[in-house]
Every structure is written in C-alpha cells, then in structure tokens.
Amino acid sequence: MKAVTWRGVNEIGVEDVPEPTILNDHDVIVEVGLSATCGSDLHLMGGYIPAMRGGDVLGHEFMGRVGEVGPGVTKHQVGDRVVVVSFVGCGKCWYCREGLWSLCDNGNPNPGLTDALWGQGIGGCYGKFPLGAVMNKALTLRGAQQHGHRYIPEILDRMSRDEVKTEHLATHVMALDDGPEGYRMFKEKEDGCVRAVFRPGG
Amino acid sequence: MELTATTTVRRPVAEVYAFWRLLENLPTFMEHLDEVRTTDEKTSTWTASAPFDRTVVWEALVIEDVVEERIAWRSTEQADVPNEGAVSFLPAPAGAGTEVHVHLVYDVEAGKLGKAVAKYFGEEPHQQLDDDLRRLKQVLEAGEVVRSDGAPWGKQARKEFPQHPAQPMTAEERREVLGA
Structure with missing residues (x-):
C-alpha cells in the first residue's frame, strides 16, 4: 500500500508500506478515498514528538470505504462509506456514552507514560499524541479538542442538504504522490492553502 | 513489596x-x-x-x-x-x-x-x-485489551515508548509481536 510517511524533521516521503491487518476484534480496515492534512501534523513533521520513527505514516483525518471488519464489529460492514475521527473511542466507557469521545478511558493502547506524567491516562488516537484530552480531562487548562464523533452525523446531514460548504477548506486537492509538496504548502500556507487533501487513487 | x-x-x-x-x-x-x-x-x-x-x-x-x-x-x-x-x-x-x-x-x-x-x-x-x-x-x-500498529503489544505494552504514528507491521513483525 502506498502511504505518505515521515522520513525525518520536515522531510516527507511517499513509499510502499505493508498492508494493514486487523489487530483488535473491533478493528475495521478503511480503504482511504480522501485524506486531509491537519494542524497537528505540523508537530509531527517538525520533530516535536520524540517517539516518531522514520517511516511512520502520516494522516489521521480521512474518509473512505470499509474494506475489512474484525470479528467483533457489528455496526459496520464491508462496503460502508465512513468518515473517520482521529480519536479512538471504545463507545462503552462513561466518557464515550456521554458523547465525550476524545476522553475515552479505553482507546489508548499504551497510556503508561502520560499516566505517570499527569496522573491520568489519556485517550488513544490515530497517529498523534492526544494532548487535548489531557487538558480536558486531567488539568485545568482548556484545549481545543473537539469530540468530533458527536457532530459528524449532523454535519453530514447538513452537507447533504447543501447547508454546509466545504470548498473553501479543501483548497488543494492532489494525488497522494504529491504528498510531500502538499504538506509543504500546508505548512507554509502557500497559495492560500487551508488544507491539502490527498487522493490515493491519483 | x-x-x-x-x-x-x-x-x-x-x-x-x-x-x-x-x-x-x-x-x-x-x-x-x-x-x-x-x-x-x-x-x-x-x-x-x-x-x-x-x-x-x-x-x-x-x-x-x-x-x-x-x-x-x-x-x-x-x-x-x-x-x-x-x-x-x-x-x-x-x-x-x-x-x-x-x-x-x-x-x-x-x-x-x-x-x-x-x-x-x-x-x-x-x-x-x-x-x-x-x-x-x-x-x-x-x-x-486494545492494540494499535504504534503499540501492538497488548498486555506487554510497557516494553516500548508510548503510542506514536506507525506503519502497518510486516508479516515478520506481526509474528514476533503477536506470536501468530
């Protein structure tokens, strides 16, 4: 599978990586149709996240089609069109049940360090360090963290009625092969770039 | 202890x-x-x-x-x-x-x-x-017990640094981590 990867500080590449596989019973594999750049990618690009390794795949805001489901998945089936929020919510803990998805108690596969640092484990998320949850959950600081899952149905509904325009956000739609250029333009805000959006198919 | x-x-x-x-x-x-x-x-x-x-x-x-x-x-x-x-x-x-x-x-x-x-x-x-x-x-x-490509070890998660972006595991890494 082709992916945009982090090669080193401010060095982005496009390379072949192994095909994803189901790890948890509740996993699904999404065939990505479109993937957007996110402001927090800039922290990853700039080398501010110490755990980054060369070859790590970038991109945690995406949509597509369900290609495979784990044995514990009941809500989705192969072929469903889905929008993915970067935070991993279990859907079962108190926070998820209250719609506070980014504060999920169970979504982080390895929260030991943050537990030690802040006295509270933090939520899990795809491809970044979820500091927002710490701010909401454990400290008195307020973060800009959105509980995005909660709003997606309403946003999709409004988009289908043409009440929400998104053209001004997806300013630069390009092929995945142009990922390094797209991330550069996004970082420099070149040519009025609000979001670079990548299409794996070209 | x-x-x-x-x-x-x-x-x-x-x-x-x-x-x-x-x-x-x-x-x-x-x-x-x-x-x-x-x-x-x-x-x-x-x-x-x-x-x-x-x-x-x-x-x-x-x-x-x-x-x-x-x-x-x-x-x-x-x-x-x-x-x-x-x-x-x-x-x-x-x-x-x-x-x-x-x-x-x-x-x-x-x-x-x-x-x-x-x-x-x-x-x-x-x-x-x-x-x-x-x-x-x-x-x-x-x-x-939840796993991710960035922290796939399940209950042995403390072996490694906390979650980070990752790429999917190769078949060999998968065998090593999951024993399957």
Missing part, C-alpha cells in the same frame, strides 16, 4: 466479581501472569514469567470468597515467592459501575528468586498494577 490500586469499571458488581472469580481470566489483563489453572473450588496453579525466560509456578488457595464483595487468596507453603492478594468490589457512586480495589503483597525477601522477580517487576511495580487494572477495565468495558 505491597501494592494497592483501584479502578472503576462501568459494569455491574455481579459481572466484575464473576469475571475475577474465574481465576483463569486473570492472565488476560495481568502482564506477568501466563496462566492460572483452577484445580478445585479453592485451589489453583499459577504460572508467571520470570527473568531469563524462566517461569515461576506456584499453588494458590482462595482464603476468602464473599460473593459480589471480596475475594482473597494466598500462595501455599511451597511457593518460591510467597504472595497474597485481595480484591474488593464496591458499587460506584451514581450507578457508575464497580469500584475495584486490589491489594497485593509479595514476600520478595524470601530468597534469590524473590529478588529477581522483584527486579523483574521493574522500578515501578505500582505502574504495572495500575496498567493491569486499566486492562481489566478495557476487557470488561470494550471486550479486549
């Missing part, structure tokens, strides 16, 4: 108690335990991994069992590392599930092996027990 830890699980007391009382379930969330095999209502055989690819095996006896309230156990006389533990289950306030209070005691002064095991627990045995209870919560609430 004496350890205590607490968590709140959003499941009814009866369910959390029943899960723990079936001691075979303990290795699903306790990092150092490989297997627990019950021999009868009160006795069981516990196998734990120890340093240098060794395993430690001991017999344990349930010494207290108050249904939906408390379970206590201790190792029998032959154990290399004498240990005992107790877990209490309390209804959490506002119907928020079950508070799980765990208390473990390991007699690590009892011999060389004890010291080796203490070392194996690392510098932060409390963190390990906290992590064990977090996985208990994951198993009971979400149905499994």
Whole structure:
C-alpha cells in the first residue's frame, strides 16, 4: 500500500508500506478515498514528538470505504462509506456514552507514560499524541479538542442538504504522490492553502 | 513489596466479581501472569514469567470468597515467592459501575528468586498494577485489551515508548509481536 510517511524533521516521503491487518476484534480496515492534512501534523513533521520513527505514516483525518471488519464489529460492514475521527473511542466507557469521545478511558493502547506524567491516562488516537484530552480531562487548562464523533452525523446531514460548504477548506486537492509538496504548502500556507487533501487513487 | 490500586469499571458488581472469580481470566489483563489453572473450588496453579525466560509456578488457595464483595487468596507453603492478594468490589457512586480495589503483597525477601522477580517487576511495580487494572477495565468495558500498529503489544505494552504514528507491521513483525 502506498502511504505518505515521515522520513525525518520536515522531510516527507511517499513509499510502499505493508498492508494493514486487523489487530483488535473491533478493528475495521478503511480503504482511504480522501485524506486531509491537519494542524497537528505540523508537530509531527517538525520533530516535536520524540517517539516518531522514520517511516511512520502520516494522516489521521480521512474518509473512505470499509474494506475489512474484525470479528467483533457489528455496526459496520464491508462496503460502508465512513468518515473517520482521529480519536479512538471504545463507545462503552462513561466518557464515550456521554458523547465525550476524545476522553475515552479505553482507546489508548499504551497510556503508561502520560499516566505517570499527569496522573491520568489519556485517550488513544490515530497517529498523534492526544494532548487535548489531557487538558480536558486531567488539568485545568482548556484545549481545543473537539469530540468530533458527536457532530459528524449532523454535519453530514447538513452537507447533504447543501447547508454546509466545504470548498473553501479543501483548497488543494492532489494525488497522494504529491504528498510531500502538499504538506509543504500546508505548512507554509502557500497559495492560500487551508488544507491539502490527498487522493490515493491519483 | 505491597501494592494497592483501584479502578472503576462501568459494569455491574455481579459481572466484575464473576469475571475475577474465574481465576483463569486473570492472565488476560495481568502482564506477568501466563496462566492460572483452577484445580478445585479453592485451589489453583499459577504460572508467571520470570527473568531469563524462566517461569515461576506456584499453588494458590482462595482464603476468602464473599460473593459480589471480596475475594482473597494466598500462595501455599511451597511457593518460591510467597504472595497474597485481595480484591474488593464496591458499587460506584451514581450507578457508575464497580469500584475495584486490589491489594497485593509479595514476600520478595524470601530468597534469590524473590529478588529477581522483584527486579523483574521493574522500578515501578505500582505502574504495572495500575496498567493491569486499566486492562481489566478495557476487557470488561470494550471486550479486549486494545492494540494499535504504534503499540501492538497488548498486555506487554510497557516494553516500548508510548503510542506514536506507525506503519502497518510486516508479516515478520506481526509474528514476533503477536506470536501468530
């Protein structure tokens, strides 16, 4: 599978990586149709996240089609069109049940360090360090963290009625092969770039 | 070495108690335990991994069992590392599930092996027990110990730095991490 990867500080590449596989019973594999750049990618690009390794795949805001489901998945089936929020919510803990998805108690596969640092484990998320949850959950600081899952149905509904325009956000739609250029333009805000959006198919 | 830890699980007391009382379930969330095999209502055989690819095996006896309230156990006389533990289950306030209070005691002064095991627990045995209870919560609430490509080790997650972006594992890495 082709992916945009982090090669080193401010060095982005496009390379072949192994095909994803189901790890948890509740996993699904999404065939990505479109993937957007996110402001927090800039922290990853700039080398501010110490755990980054060369070859790590970038991109945690995406949509597509369900290609495979784990044995514990009941809500989705192969072929469903889905929008993915970067935070991993279990859907079962108190926070998820209250719609506070980014504060999920169970979504982080390895929260030991943050537990030690802040006295509270933090939520899990795809491809970044979820500091927002710490701010909401454990400290008195307020973060800009959105509980995005909660709003997606309403946003999709409004988009289908043409009440929400998104053209001004997806300013630069390009092929995945142009990922390094797209991330550069996004970082420099070149040519009025609000979001670079990548299409794996070209 | 004496350890205590607490968590709140959003499941009814009866369910959390029943899960723990079936001691075979303990290795699903306790990092150092490989297997627990019950021999009868009160006795069981516990196998734990120890340093240098060794395993430690001991017999344990349930010494207290108050249904939906408390379970206590201790190792029998032959154990290399004498240990005992107790877990209490309390209804959490506002119907928020079950508070799980765990208390473990390991007699690590009892011999060389004890010291080796203490070392194996690392510098932060409390963190390990906290992590064990977090996985208990994951198993009971979400149905499994969660993994990601960036932290695929399940209950051995402390082996590595916390989650980071990653790429999918190769077949070889998958075999190494998951043993499958």
